[in-house]
Amino acid sequence: MRNLVPVLTVVCAIFAIWYAAAVWLNAPWAYNKAERAGTTPGFTELVTDTWSQDKPKLPAPHQVGAEIWNTTGAMVASGRGFSKRSLIFHSWITFSATALGFVLGAGLGIALAIGIVYNRTMDMSVMPWVIASQTIPILAIAPMIIVVLNAVGISGLLPKAMISMYLSFFPVVVGMVKGLRSPAHMQLDQMRTWNATPAQTFWKLRLPSSMPYLFTSLKIGMAASLVGAIVGELPTGAVAGLGARLLAGSYYGQTVQIWSALIMAATLAAILVGLIGVIQRIVLKRMGMA
Amino acid sequence: MAAMQAGEDRLTSDRVISAKDLSLTFQTNDGPVHALKDVTLDVEKGDFVSFIGPSGCGKTTFLRCMADLEHPTGGSITVNGVNPEAARRARAYGYVFQAAGLYPWRSIGGNIRLPLEIMGYSKSEQDRRVREVLELVDLAGFEKKFPWQLSGGMQQRASIARALAFDADILLMDEPFGALDEIVRDHLNEQLLSLWERTHKTICFVTHSIPEAVYLSTRIVVMSPRPGRITDVIESPLPRERPLEIRDTPEFIEIAHRVRDGLRAGHGDEV
Amino acid sequence: MGWLAVGLGAWLGGWWLNHVLSHRPATRLTRLAVPVIFGLSVVVIWESLVRGLEISPVLLPPPTQIAATFAAKTHILWEDFVQTVIKGALTGYVMGCGAAFLIAVAIDRFPFLQRGLLPVGNFVAALPIIGMAPILVMWFGFDWQSKAAVVVVMVFFPMLVNTVQGLQDTSAMQRDLMRTYGAGYWTTLLKLRLPAAMPFIFNGLKIASTLALIGAIVAEFFGSPIKGMGFRISTSVGQLTLDLVWAEIVVAAIAGSAFYGGVALLEKAVTFWHPSQRGRA
Numbered sequence: 001m002r003n004l005v006p007v008l009t010v011v012c013a014i015f016a017i018w019y020a021a022a023v024w025l026n027a028p029w030a031y032n033k034a035e036r037a038g039t040t041p042g043f044t045e046l047v048t049d050t051w052s053q054d055k056p057k058l059p060a061p062h063q064v065g066a067e068i069w070n071t072t073g074a075m076v077a078s079g080r081g082f083s084k085r086s087l088i089f090h091s092w093i094t095f096s097a098t099a100l101g102f103v104l105g106a107g108l109g110i111a112l113a114i115g116i117v118y119n120r121t122m123d124m125s126v127m128p129w130v131i132a133s134q135t136i137p138i139l140a141i142a143p144m145i146i147v148v149l150n151a152v153g154i155s156g157l158l159p160k161a162m163i164s165m166y167l168s169f170f171p172v173v174v175g176m177v178k179g180l181r182s183p184a185h186m187q188l189d190q191m192r193t194w195n196a197t198p199a200q201t202f203w204k205l206r207l208p209s210s211m212p213y214l215f216t217s218l219k220i221g222m223a224a225s226l227v228g229a230i231v232g233e234l235p236t237g238a239v240a241g242l243g244a245r246l247l248a249g250s251y252y253g254q255t256v257q258i259w260s261a262l263i264m265a266a267t268l269a270a271i272l273v274g275l276i277g278v279i280q281r282i283v284l285k286r287m288g289m290a
Numbered sequence: 291m292a293a294m295q296a297g298e299d300r301l302t303s304d305r306v307i308s309a310k311d312l313s314l315t316f317q318t319n320d321g322p323v324h325a326l327k328d329v330t331l332d333v334e335k336g337d338f339v340s341f342i343g344p345s346g347c348g349k350t351t352f353l354r355c356m357a358d359l360e361h362p363t364g365g366s367i368t369v370n371g372v373n374p375e376a377a378r379r380a381r382a383y384g385y386v387f388q389a390a391g392l393y394p395w396r397s398i399g400g401n402i403r404l405p406l407e408i409m410g411y412s413k414s415e416q417d418r419r420v421r422e423v424l425e426l427v428d429l430a431g432f433e434k435k436f437p438w439q440l441s442g443g444m445q446q447r448a449s450i451a452r453a454l455a456f457d458a459d460i461l462l463m464d465e466p467f468g469a470l471d472e473i474v475r476d477h478l479n480e481q482l483l484s485l486w487e488r489t490h491k492t493i494c495f496v497t498h499s500i501p502e503a504v505y506l507s508t509r510i511v512v513m514s515p516r517p518g519r520i521t522d523v524i525e526s527p528l529p530r531e532r533p534l535e536i537r538d539t540p541e542f543i544e545i546a547h548r549v550r551d552g553l554r555a556g557h558g559d560e561v
Numbered sequence: 562m563g564w565l566a567v568g569l570g571a572w573l574g575g576w577w578l579n580h581v582l583s584h585r586p587a588t589r590l591t592r593l594a595v596p597v598i599f600g601l602s603v604v605v606i607w608e609s610l611v612r613g614l615e616i617s618p619v620l621l622p623p624p625t626q627i628a629a630t631f632a633a634k635t636h637i638l639w640e641d642f643v644q645t646v647i648k649g650a651l652t653g654y655v656m657g658c659g660a661a662f663l664i665a666v667a668i669d670r671f672p673f674l675q676r677g678l679l680p681v682g683n684f685v686a687a688l689p690i691i692g693m694a695p696i697l698v699m700w701f702g703f704d705w706q707s708k709a710a711v712v713v714v715m716v717f718f719p720m721l722v723n724t725v726q727g728l729q730d731t732s733a734m735q736r737d738l739m740r741t742y743g744a745g746y747w748t749t750l751l752k753l754r755l756p757a758a759m760p761f762i763f764n765g766l767k768i769a770s771t772l773a774l775i776g777a778i779v780a781e782f783f784g785s786p787i788k789g790m791g792f793r794i795s796t797s798v799g800q801l802t803l804d805l806v807w808a809e810i811v812v813a814a815i816a817g818s819a820f821y822g823g824v825a826l827l828e829k830a831v832t833f834w835h836p837s838q839r840g841r842a
Contacts, residue, residue, distance in 0.1 A: 002676070003677070005677075006673050006674070006676040006677030006678075007676070007681060009673070009677050010674070010677035011681065014681075057700065120583045121576070121583045121584075124582075124583040124587075124591070124592070124595040125579050125583070125595050126596075126599065129596060129599065129600065132818060134771065135817045135820070135821035135822070136771075136813065136814040136817040136818065137771065137774040137775045137778055137814075138775075139691075139775045140775075140778045140779075140794055140810055140813050141810055143794060144794070144803065144806050144810075147798045147799075148620050148621070148803070151619065151620055152620065186387045186389060186391050187391055189354075189357075189359050189387070190385065191408075192359060193357055193359070193383070193385040194381065194405045194456075195409075204407070205393075208393065208395050219687070223689070226689050227691055230689055230692060231691065231779055231782075242692075246694075246695050247695065247783070249695060250699065255696065258695050258696055262692045262696070265689045266689065269688050270684065273687050287394070287395035288394045288395050288396075288436045288438065
């Protein structure tokens with residue numbers, strides 16, 4: 001709460017800079033227009049014009065806001081909430097790929113982490129590659145995965161989810177290995193003095209200890225998963241989804257459309273990551289770890 | 291009277307822990323380190339044995355050998371007449387570490403229940419034992435509290451209760467009160483003695499405090515480092531029943547002296 | 562059938578070898594050998610599966626074909642590397658990280674700004690910034706300048722957040738000690754707070770190094786001149802010459818690892834005193 005005022009100040013500053021930048025970036029076009037009309041715009045005219053152009057270099061926040069409202073709330077109000085022009089529809093497409101990929105990636109990541117922690121051979125063989133692979137721009141393969149999977153007859157949701165899975169998988173493996181190894185030596189020795197089985201040590205000590213690490217890596221994985229879904233939508237020829245909206249917007253110079261898709265993507269990311277944050281807070285609080 | 295009884299116990303009972311020429315050498319980058327060398331010691335049933343010495347003397351390593359947490363590289367050791375691994379599998383001992391090591395996500399009751407769950411006790415038996423040991427360490431009524439809601443001394447008491455819960459005859463304690471302040475420590479020492487009195491357990495207790503060792507033990511094992519070895523074993527003539535004031539008696543001070551001399555001798559000219 | 566047997570043999574053999582090696586006392590050699598054997602087995606299994614199951618090279622080219630393409634097309638790969646990595650990623654990385662560092666030091670003097678910017682920065686770091694790419698391509702044109710701009714935007718916030726956190730990572734005792742010496746703001750900054758912040762700064766630099774390559778490549782999907790790794794990947798996928806795509810990915814992997822490795826080496830030299838670096842020498 002103590003941060004509320006500073007954060008609000010920063011947010012206001014961002015909007016102020018945004019509006020100012022809109023004037024600055026869109027002014028040349030406004031002058032150009034005025035010149036052709038044979039007039040010289042005054043300051044107020046210039047400002048109103050730069051904030052209301054059709055295809056501005058940088059749309060003003062209220063233009064983006066209006067576009068988002070027109071493609072979400074207004075369409076719901078008129079009963080077309082799920083039509084192809086609705087951002088809700090496109091967000092849903094992206095969300096479903098993100099969620100599916102995230103669930104698969106997190107599941108696979110946790111399974112591999114358990115394997116790495118419990119199997120020395122796997123630890124020494126796979127772990128260096130997992131770490132090394134984080135340094136590789138994995139996203140570059142996205143178009144190839146889409147096209148190859150399309151060629152073998154898999155299209156639609158699954159290829160995008162595969163990219164999301166791939167991206168969310170690595171942070172989860174690394175975080176979970178760290179977490180499963182977080183119990184102190186003493187606590188593991190203690191389990192030994194009780195002659196606990198490996199399964200008991202896992203369920204009663206390692207898994208609960210790994211929870212803070214798990215949630216942190218799930219947040220990173222979720223953000224990565226969304227990026228994967230958006231990039232995965234690019235090579236499919238801009239059919240549906242937020243990524244497709246971005247690409248279509250850049251083809252036709254529809255800056256307002258790009259920005260509204262971008263803001264929707266940001267909102268989606270904030271909601272998804274925030275959701276994990278809420279679950280994290282509840283779980284850790286109940287476990288007495290927060 | 292009490293001292294005589296202790297003597298009688300010793301004659302009739304068997305050896306609980308028996309180490310013969312026990313050695314443990316760690317291989318490190320700077321060459322081998324002799325953590326234990328030719329350690330021979332018998333612990334009788336009902337004994338309270340303290341291990342005292344400077345750091346690196348192998349007192350903790352010896353305790354860990356008894357618990358099958360370290361594997362000796364030479365000599366032999368038996369616990370309850372069998373090797374440490376079999377004793378561990380038979381859950382022959384409870385081990386108390388220097389830190390309480392309670393799980394923050396489990397209540398005090400839940401923490402004490404943990405070994406019982408692992409060992410497969412029935413739910414009603416778990417409840418009964420948790421209540422019993424909580425009473426034993428004076429923590430009745432704290433069952434539902436979480437570790438972080440308790441003071442350090444109370445946490446350590448809970449961890450002792452956890453070690454007592456499954457009724458092992460041997461209690462291995464590795465500097466259990468090392469991290470606590472003097473006043474809390476005195477109180478817990480007193481409580482530990484009365485607990486030992488009531489439960490007739492065999493206790494092996496690692497410490498680096500001379501008054502603590504003298505106050506608690508029936509036997510004090512003085513150890514010294516490089517290589518880790520036993521330099522003196524002192525039988526305490528103090529009675530089994532010991533009020534805190536006993537620490538001002540001449541007998542007490544005399545034993546303390548002997549322990550200090552033993553430590554100094556083992557240390558050579560380093561102190 | 563023969564190829565499948567080779568694949569199975571490589572799998573079982575590699576696993577057995579690693580099993581044996583990993584259960585012996587770990588030395589530098591086994592630590593290196595085990596992952597290398599694993600990697601080689603994967604490549605052999607890949608090759609034999611593709612040949613054994615007769616998978617079309619349009620779907621998944623065998624490693625040997627990728628290697629051949631790599632050797633034959635080095636001039637194209639080099640041109641793309643210069644365009645994307647040197648001009649796009651590296652320029653943007655230096656500008657973005659440098660700007661973030663300077664701004665972090667500047668706002669460090671104002672607790673109010675810190676408290677406002679840290680949550681916002683953390684929030685922005687979780688957003689799909691890559692979506693800015695089409696906008697920046699529109700603003701800065703198709704050439705490398707727009708790619709560098711995307712990289713600047715992507716690396717800025719992670720770097721900013723890490724530097725600000727690092728500058729706060731001194732204990733009250735250490736700061737009090739500096740005060741007893743009568744040290745002013747700049748002395749404290751140079752002698753205490755910047756060195757103490759180094760582990761955080763390098764953490765930011767490492768995260769930024771992977772983001773930089775991703776940003777530069779993906780930005781090219783939104784428009785680029787007829788060179789660059791992202792351009793080559795998207796057009797070759799369209800022409801179904803997947804061997805060239807894989808060769809580009811190999812370049813990307815090498816560039817990414819080298820980039821990250823370089824930063825990590827520098828980190829090791831600068832923050833040798835930090836617990837995470839100690840005892841690894």
